[in-house]
């Protein structure tokens with residue numbers, strides 16, 4: 001290995017250490033701020049406005065835990081591929097796969113299956129802790145262990161088999177077009193993102209939970225009447241039995257053409273008032289009407305092109321200087337998979353603030369759509385308080401954690417907006433008037 005490569009690794013580790021120190025410091029400062037700001041209550045004392053209650057000790061503990069898990073997950077996303085690469089296991093698995101078959105596609109699929117199993121096993125302790133142990137200890141989950149394990153194994157099987165079936169695609173692209181493969185893969189990401197956004201909620205999600213019509217018929221009637229006041233047509237309404245998994249609340253709208261659907265978690269229906277459920281649904285309708293899924297797919301493809309371009313350039317740079325130390329010298333060798341995954345995870349992490357900033361913008365616009373449609377500021381704000389308290393979210397996080405992991409505006413920003421956005425009271429035009437009918 002050349003000196004340049006070793007220096008690059010040391011610099012990367014140094015930047016990561018500084019980043020983690022920055023996260024820890026900004027989180028500490030934020031907790032101090034929250035402690036002093038929320039020590040006296042009530043905050044506003046204003047009739048009609050909803051206050052954010054002082055966060056509980058449990059919520060503060062959960063925030064610390066969340067940030068710690070987030071950092072460990074990031075480190076693990078680099079450590080696992082790095083381990084396979086530097087230990088020479090990657091080249092060993094490739095040799096074994098080659099001994100089993102002469103067929104290019106079969107060799108790649110075998111390699112991928114082994115890689116996926118190793119990755120699953122090494123990630124298992126953290127997944128088990130963060131997805132099961134921790135949620136139970138904070139009272140956020142109802143899931144029996146068998147359901148958690150069953151869901152985890154189902155996801156693992158789906159990911160492993162779809163990965164094994166398609167891993168030859170990027171490798172064929174790298175082999176046939178060593179200079180442009182990243183561009184072809186970014187183009188291919190568009191149908192993949194469409195599948196994930198529109199098709200998997202309709203066909204894959206029912207493998208995990210039970211979907212049925214809204215049981216509360218009075219609520220369903222109100223929801224239909226709210227939908228009929230917008231340009232959205234032919235939309236189905238479902239509720240899903242998420243209460244078997246979690247105490248947290250959520251709703252979403254997905255599908256296209258005749259699979260268009262709004263799905264409410266049963267926890268949302270159970271824990272929110274009818275006005276609040278109408279507000280939450282209006283927010284989801286906003287995402288749909290404003291074309292947010294298409295916009296995210298567009299941005300996703302652009303980011304994918306940028307990330308893969310950087311992966312392409314840096315992988316070649318590393319290979320040039322590795323002197324064959326990893327057991328391969330060409331990128332189209334399947335043994336390069338951990339190197340590609342390592343670089344993808346690193347650059348995706350670097351790109352996260354851009355993606356999150358755009359997502360936070362779309363969320364604010366969906367909140368605006370909700371308020372313009374329902375004009376029920378109080379229900380919007382009180383639903384926001386229940387949703388965030390229900391998931392033990394603090395009013396605001398530290399700045400670095402916010403930029404890197406908040407795809408929604410903070411609890412405080414959303415409640416403030418819900419309390420204050422009332423253009424109709426000042427006779428100002430509505431931004432989304434064109435999406436409403438019968439107003």
Ligand SMILES: [Zn+2]
Pocket residue numbers: 283284287363366
């Ligand atoms: Zn949203």
